[in-house]
Amino acid sequence: ALPCFCTAGSQSTPGPVGFVLKTWLAGILAPGLGVLAHLERLETQVSRSRKQSEELQSLQAQEGALGTKIHKLRHLRDELRAALWHRRGNVKACIANVEPNRTVEVNEEEALEEKLENVKAVLQAYHFTGLSGKLTSRGVCVCINTAFEGNLLDSYFVDLVIQKPLRIHHHSVPVFIPLEEIAAKYLQTNIQHFLFSLCEYLNAYSGRKYQADRLQSDFAALLTGPLQRNPLCNLLSFTYKLDPGGQSFLFCARLLYKDLTATLPTDVTVTCQGGEALSTSWEEQRASHETLFCTKPLHQVFASFARREKLDESGLLIDCFHCTGNTSAK
Amino acid sequence: MDETVAEFIKRTILKIPMNELTTILKAWDFLSENQLQTVNFRQRKESVVQHLIHLCEEKRASLNDAALLDIIYTQFHQHQKVWDVFQMSKGPGEDVDLFDMKQFKNSFKKILQRALKNVTVSFRETEENAIWIRIAWGTQYTKPNQYKPTYVVYYPQTPYAFKSSSTLRRNTPLLGQALTIASKHHQIVKMDLRSRYLDSLKAIVFKQYNQTFETHNSTTPLQERSLGLDINMDSRIIHENKVEKERVQRITQETFGDYSQPQLEFAQYKLETKFKSDLNGSILAEREEPLRCLIKFSSPHLLEALKSLAPAALFSRIQKLLCYSASHSQGTQDPSSYIPLYPRC
Numbered sequence: 270a271l272p273c274f275c276t277a278g279s280q281s282t283p284g285p286v287g288f289v290l291k292t293w294l295a296g297i298l299a300p301g302l303g304v305l306a307h308l309e310r311l312e313t314q315v316s317r318s319r320k321q322s323e324e325l326q327s328l329q330a331q332e333g334a335l336g337t338k339i340h341k342l343r344h345l346r347d348e349l350r351a352a353l354w355h356r357r358g359n360v361k362a363c364i365a366n367v368e369p370n371r372t373v374e375v376n377e378e379e380a381l382e383e384k385l386e387n388v389k390a391v392l393q394a395y396h397f398t399g400l401s402g403k404l405t406s407r408g409v410c411v412c413i414n415t416a417f418e419g420n421l422l423d424s425y426f427v428d429l430v431i432q433k434p435l436r437i438h439h440h441s442v443p444v445f446i447p448l449e450e451i452a453a454k455y456l457q458t459n460i461q462h463f464l465f466s467l468c469e470y471l472n473a474y475s476g477r478k479y480q481a482d483r484l485q486s487d488f489a490a491l492l493t494g495p496l497q498r499n500p501l502c503n504l505l506s507f508t509y510k511l512d513p514g515g516q517s518f519l520f521c522a523r524l525l526y527k528d529l530t531a532t533l534p535t536d537v538t539v540t541c542q543g544g545e546a547l548s549t550s551w552e553e554q555r556a557s558h559e560t561l562f563c564t565k566p567l568h569q570v571f572a573s574f575a576r577r578e579k580l581d582e583s584g585l586l587i588d589c590f591h592c593t594g595n596t597s598a599k
Numbered sequence: 600m601d602e603t604v605a606e607f608i609k610r611t612i613l614k615i616p617m618n619e620l621t622t623i624l625k626a627w628d629f630l631s632e633n634q635l636q637t638v639n640f641r642q643r644k645e646s647v648v649q650h651l652i653h654l655c656e657e658k659r660a661s662l663n664d665a666a667l668l669d670i671i672y673t674q675f676h677q678h679q680k681v682w683d684v685f686q687m688s689k690g691p692g693e694d695v696d697l698f699d700m701k702q703f704k705n706s707f708k709k710i711l712q713r714a715l716k717n718v719t720v721s722f723r724e725t726e727e728n729a730i731w732i733r734i735a736w737g738t739q740y741t742k743p744n745q746y747k748p749t750y751v752v753y754y755p756q757t758p759y760a761f762k763s764s765s766t767l768r769r770n771t772p773l774l775g776q777a778l779t780i781a782s783k784h785h786q787i788v789k790m791d792l793r794s795r796y797l798d799s800l801k802a803i804v805f806k807q808y809n810q811t812f813e814t815h816n817s818t819t820p821l822q823e824r825s826l827g828l829d830i831n832m833d834s835r836i837i838h839e840n841k842v843e844k845e846r847v848q849r850i851t852q853e854t855f856g857d858y859s860q861p862q863l864e865f866a867q868y869k870l871e872t873k874f875k876s877d878l879n880g881s882i883l884a885e886r887e888e889p890l891r892c893l894i895k896f897s898s899p900h901l902l903e904a905l906k907s908l909a910p911a912a913l914f915s916r917i918q919k920l921l922c923y924s925a926s927h928s929q930g931t932q933d934p935s936s937y938i939p940l941y942p943r944c
Contacts (some may be wrong), residue, residue, distance in 0.1 A: 389815070392815040393815055395815070401815070403813050403814055403815055405813050410812050410813045412812070412814055426812040426814075428812060428813075439806065439808070439809045439810075441807075441810055441812065444754065444756075444757045444759075444805045444807075445696075445728075445754075445756035445757055497699075497700060499697075499698040499700065499755055500698070500728040500754075500756045500757075501698070501756050503695065504697045504698060506699070506701075525697055527694070528695075529695055
């Protein structure tokens with residue numbers, strides 16, 4: 270490309286001397302453009318090197334600035350480190366001073382919580398005693414937990430208002446339990462007697478109900494009809510047989526529980542269906558059933574029936590009961 | 600199957616709304632599963648009814664089966680009847696109540712049949728220890744009218760029975776007698792309670808309207824329910840009346856509790872008030888006889904309405920009066936200045 274003196278001139282600082290030299294040389298050595306080009310190249314080299322040295326200078330200056338900055342930051346870091354160590358040292362000293370107190374606090378707190386949990390657990394465990402209570406804003410809410418043969422059954426509540434006269438605010442006792450009668454007799458004069466009497470009635474009711482429910486659920490195979498019962502479970506009437514599959518005689522039983530505080534019947538009648546001409550063995554069996562129902566809980570009597578049948582099937586001899594009728598049929 | 604029985608069953612089924620039909624038929628348990636499956640319940644009602652009648656004829660439904668269906672319908676639609684409450688009492692020193700369901704049913708039926716030759720009596724026991732009795736009345740010369748029966752719901756081993764009020768009032772004494780004798784009581788008295796809602800009557804009479812109790816087992820503390828005390832309250836009067844409002848709220852909470860109230864529609868009180876006066880010559884105090892007046896409250900849901908009055912702090916005394924009388928056993932007459940009687944529903 271043709272050298273253009275103007276642009277070459279504008280990129281560097283030729284100064285007036287360089288310019289005059291260029292134009293003179295250009296005038297004289299016009300044909301020797303190669304020389305001009307060479308000179309041009311030299312000029313750019315010079316300007317480049319000048320630029321580079323300038324850049325180097327500025328870089329050096331920057332480096333210097335950064336260096337001082339680094340120095341400053343290092344100094345700051347060291348200061349902060351020192352401060353941190355100092356503070357940590359303080360805290361440790363504080364902890365060392367305070368630590369014995371703080372552990373005591375923590376221990377006390379834990380101890381209190383443990384005590385609270387214990388008390389809560391004891392209060393809940395009171396349910397197992399059958400009679401427990403909780404103070405309310407106006408009196409006490411008594412909880413009666415019923416049980417029969419080690420089985421925890423339903424719970425009933427009586428909310429008492431402590432005023433003169435003492436009165437029952439509300440309760441969950443079933444309608445057919447004579448709560449009002451018991452209250453009329455004992456509530457004002459002897460609250461302990463009231464509660465124990467109510468406990469008696471409710472436990473006995475729960476026990477009777479439990480026996481009737483077990484009979485219906487566990488020994489349905491031995492019952493030949495529905496179990497007749499009433500709300501208080503104090504009159505039960507049912508027909509049953511001893512042999513779940515076969516054709517043994519049917520027994521009709523009628524159990525009366527005239528004592529509402531008892532779980533065993535007061536009157537038992539067992540009859541044989543169609544049994545006018547009963548053999549002595551059947552008569553003995555019938556009588557023994559009557560005794561059984563009077564002395565053992567209902568579901569246990571039936572459990573013994575079921576067990577006896579199992580023994581029968583395996584061909585073992587029964588000692589207490591003569592079952593000649595049965596074995597001859599087999 | 601008798602024509603009258605068929606007609607009776609048809610009219611009963613027609614009363615049942617379509618969405619309840621399968622439930623009621625299942626509860627009736629007269630038509631078998633297979634038979635019910637042959638019925639297309641999406642048809643028009645008349646066709647469904649025709650088909651059902653046909654099935655009942657196949658199975659030879661009796662009057663007793665039809666009566667049972669009627670009982671079940673009424674059990675599902677209890678609120679269509681108005682129920683009265685009767686209370687029975689035994690003599691003093693009576694034996695323990697050994698209620699025998701079979702004996703009761705036989706005895707009840709016999710007493711009615713001996714008095715009126717033509718009467719249909721049907722029974723249905725429920726799981727809540729109640730027995731529903733349906734009586735269709737006839738006379739010595741006419742057959743029982745199946746379309747105007749009386750229902751009695753008796754709770755054995757309690758003194759209470761609920762009777763649907765009917766237009767044939769002349770049979771009520773006989774019914775009372777039959778119930779009393781069959782259940783081995785001496786006397787029967789009609790209480791001043793009447794309602795469409797059997798559940799509310801039960802709650803009031805059996806005192807089972809509040810079944811929440813405080814125990815140590817409950818981990819959540821009893822929450823204070825705000826009865827809207829903060830709504831519509833002028834900020835200038837809060838501080839002055841705060842104590843009073845809190846007292847009212849506490850009393851309301853204690854009286855009404857958190858449970859849903861039995862549905863009372865009326866409450867009526869006869870008051871006899873004798874006035875006292877320190878001044879001489881007061882006209883009211885000089886009266887020999889007490890002043891008698893009748894106060895009647897009515898509302899679609901009276902107890903809830905009273906409960907919501909608490910934030911307005913009105914009628915707090917009347918609340919106490921009502922709830923005091925509700926918590927007393929029925930039949931007590933307080934000889935003090937006011938005589939709370941049985942609230943009418």
